Amino acid sequence: MKKFKIGGSLILLVLALFLPQILTNYHLLVLNNTIIYFISALGICMLLGMCGQMSFSAVSFMGLAGFLTAQFSKTYHIHTLLAGVLAIVVTGLVANLIGKALMRLEGSYFTFASIGIVSIFSTLFLNWKWLCSSADGISGVPKLNLFFMTVKDRNQWYYVLLVAAICCGLFVERIRRTHLGRAAASVRDNAIVASTLGVDVYKTKVICFTIASTLAAVSGVMLVYHNSYAVESMFTYDMSVSFTLMVMLGGVNSTLGTLLGSFLMTLLPEALRSFQQYLRLLYGIGIILLMIFMPMGLAGVVESLTAKWRKHLKLKGKGRNNE
């Protein structure tokens, strides 16, 4: 099983490395955007899948980090990489404060409050002069400079994003296997059990929220540097909904599922371009069917199939022993 996993990821990696060679420039743009959204969706995967807290505010922190980067690098002429890191850190701190306040609410009340956050931030992104310059946003953001190279074209961006996405993915997978991951799962499944096992439920929620928002911030910084502009319409409520759908489609508690979900959610509209007028309709029916037939997403389907397969093997093994 382990060999299979390592082999599979190696094949995927090699494929990923050669992908830009066979894609057109336009498809590469779609692909890059997919990877950026994947990083944000990872945060939702962590908050919703691991910790069981549904939040729509990812897009706000994505936007905050994006606008901050744009201001730091363009107006204050801070080195682009440092500007990005600084924006992520500031956003992380803001998210921590907001998390501390919102996590006093439980379940769906928290979710509704997070919608309020989206609304507040989108007003800031339109009207706060210092942050967004004007309602049209900031254009001409300098190119990202990584000290040893400047990321110029989409091809180079693809590799930068690939590295970033792999790092973020491994980070979340590692968390899943440590105390924080288990504590979050206990908060999700049964908060009373969690507290009798010494898990500080409130603190765990705040930390998960902060990490998820920081991942959104990373993705926001990437998005702004990649497109070299920042405008409010990049960070709307719709965006948040589609992040959530990416996670639900792929598998709410699975990193690979989230990756798959991000691809499907960005590629399907491209593939179904000829049915444009029916797209929203198909989309709506799809969501309903998804919730009825695979509530745990594609990863959930795969998981239950492998569980069945393992049971089958076990029974077979037992049968042999009895003979």
Place this chain on the structure above:
Amino acid sequence: MSEPILKLNGICKAFGGVVTAQDVNLELYPGEILGLIGPNGAGKTTILNLISGIYEVDDGEICFARKDVTRIKSHDRARMGLARTFQTPRFLQRSNIRDNMLLGTDLANHARFGKSFFQKEDKNFMKEVEELMELTSFTLDWNDDISSIPYGNRKQLEIVRALLTHPKVILVDEPAAGLNQKELERVVLLLHYASKEKNIGIILIEHAMDMVMNTCDRIIVLNFGRLIATGTPQEVSSNQAVIEAYLGRS
């Protein structure tokens, strides 16, 4: 006898107009198994919930390990060494058995979020679990889902998880309910191991009277939130007030 590890002093609790605990006093000593019995609705589980901090007391105080924990949060009490099990076993439903058990070990190790990110997994974990599993003599595939194993095994696993946290006191809520004879014997074995080998104080709620009479060192009887009798199993079973509470006045 040494000093008590857990002490309740005049505990009161009411939900609206329903009084579920009224002036309850009790003491639990290390290594002792204290039975908590009473008819349905006597307020036994409420007492456990008050001790573990799931509910807050209206009046009175709770002392644990020489500290007043009356206003201390549930998770902090757990960190001080207060473990418990539930009437129906409660686990992380969507995790495998291994992760469920590891959560107990995390507590024993005082795991911290940041630190555990860089640490390797605790090697003693498997050794300790295997020791406990040997006692209960059943084998499991650790990577199985917790929901895939039978009810009886889950009930035993919950006690194993409580033991993994290295507690000073375990509160056990109806461990025998729904178990067959063989599983029941294993539960008793685990409880004896905990109290005699590890010197853990245990409060045991149970309806199976023969189990209570055979395992407990001392018994406390509750009725309508009031403590009506306390003593050794023999004393309690011949107590007139207790017989009345269970059978009604003739």
